[in-house]
Amino acid sequence: MFKAIVYVTLRESVLDPQGNAVHESLHSLGYDEVGEVRIGKYMELEINSNDQKNAEERVKDMCEKLLANTVIEDYRFDLNKY
């Protein structure tokens, strides 16, 4: 049994309107020290498998096919046995 922690973030070159909105809100609350804000997704997936190498390949596939839009997003993941 593994837990996959997947991080999906917008590519550097892609504008992040949600991040800009959070940046503006933080400034209007007085947090003037805040610079760029980028927002991504964080996912935890239980993986019922005992084969780490296979599980890694399968999670990579899931990212490519469903979890990330690789045209505009990057992803990375950790796989922890538990």
Next chain:
Amino acid sequence: MFKAIVYVTLRESVLDPQGNAVHESLHSLGYDEVGEVRIGKYMELEINSNDQKNAEERVKDMCEKLLANTVIEDYRFDLNKY
């Protein structure tokens, strides 16, 4: 200058319909080894400050006031000097 990495996740007791939808989609794509899926937010904030202790307190404040809904969400963050 710091980079704050903030993770916001739904509390254990709160249902995650978005996670359930991803779970169903992964199963319909043939990834039957996927168990529970929980989805959260991942944020990167540039913090223009040189005082780590103060920056930590301020980021905690931002989480409590804006970045997380503490009724249903938990948060944690790392602060990295760069």
